[in-house]
Amino acid sequence: MVLIANPIYDSVFKYMMEDERVAKIMLSALLQKEVIKLEMRPHEYTGVTQRKISMMRIDFAATIRNEDGSIQLILIELQKTWLVTETLRFRQYLGSQYIDKKNVPDKNINPKGYGLPIVSIYILGHKLGELQEPVVYVRRKYLDYNSNPIETGVPDPFIESLTHDSIIIQIPYLKGKVRNKLERLLQVFDQSYCVKDNEHIMEIDESGMEVEEQLVVDRLIKAAVEPEVRRDMDVEDEILSEIESRDTTIMMKNREIELMNQELSQKDQELNQKDQELNQKDQELNQKSNMLTSMISLFKKQGMTDEKIAKELNITPEELIKLLK
Incomplete structure (x- = not known):
């Protein structure tokens, strides 16, 4: 058993995803595609000390290898929250990504000015309505009038730049789920592993872990002893306490x-x-x-x-x- 920092905290999650190897491992498993190259976008999109609500936002420009072997450049929009959040907040952020000129590749390789395809990933610390799967994939399909799949001309860059796929992770449903590679990686988010009376730290069994899983755990072991990360977790607790106090007052x-x-x-x-x-x-x-x-x-x-x-x-x-x- 080893002690790791709890990645439900924004500071820990950011520390984990700033390691390129770990970010590639996590995103490749989520996308079910190999991430060849990864670039974290500037941190103005990252709300580490968000005082209105705890919502972490990180963008990546990723070069991925598709099933047919083709190489593609996409934008990954990653958002994490541990509180029940208005969907409007997610929509507003997604809208800002569609109009951001930085998400349109250089005209020399993109003369028609199409935007990068976007994949949005939502890591939620709460449950959705009736969906009980820990990981939910929402994928688009190209269909004709009779709902038959369209094969020719797919994917189209115009459509790809205006619509997007989504991946939703419901952390509460990860409990005890290790049915595949992705769920084994995501067990670091399983809050049932939290140490009693200390939600900052989790206790994970690292026996039998594969190399990629061990790299993720090792990064979180480092986060657990990083003074700045520990201080940031304390700040997040204070912010959450303020939010809960405010919400209680509003409710009353x-x-x-x-x-x-x-x-x-x-x-x-x-x-x-x-x-x-x-x-x-x-x-x-x-x-x-x-x-x-x-x-x-x-x-x-x-x-x-x-x-x-x-x-x-x-x-x-x-x-x-x-x-x-």
Whole structure:
């Protein structure tokens, strides 16, 4: 058993992926294609100390070998988060990649100005809806009207620059899954290996590991003893604590507002009910007044005096005068 740093933390994940050999191993396994050459893009895309939400972003320009032996240059957009995240954040970042001029190869080799094909990889510290597979591949297909696969002219650079494939990793479902090479590599994200009372450190069994798996583990062993990485993990804990505290406050405020709205709604219903009762009483009074007026008019035609009419209708002379008006 060996102790490694927990790559769910942004600082550890960044440290791990900055090692080109390790990054090639991880990305080759995820893409299921050999990554021949890899270049990490400038770090303005990397949110290591993101204070609104913990979301790590790294871009790679990768030269890969396809199944047919052809060589292709692609852009890999890697995003990792350990909190339930609005998809809008992912969409906004993806949109920025599509409009980034740096993602269009040189005109000498790309005269039509097509953008690099993008593969987006999402490493999530939470579960999606009903999907229970630890790794989910979302791939495009070229189909005709009858849903038959199109073989000629595929892949097309225009379509490839406007659409993309995705790979989603659900960390909670990695628990105990070592069914293939990729899942064996991804077990370093399995949070069930965390040391008790210290989520910064994980305990991994390295017996029987293959060379590539051992390289990944060795990098994380180094991260566990790197002072700067350890400090950054402490900072991330503080940020997460702030986020949780803020979210708790917001949740309580929202609950208070919801209760106030319910009380106001109930009062509105009570007022509406009283208004209906008053309207009904007004209608009844109007009906009674109209009926009395009609009867007074009838008695007047019969020649009865006001005094006799008031006595007959059981009303006061004053009420009679008001009704006559």
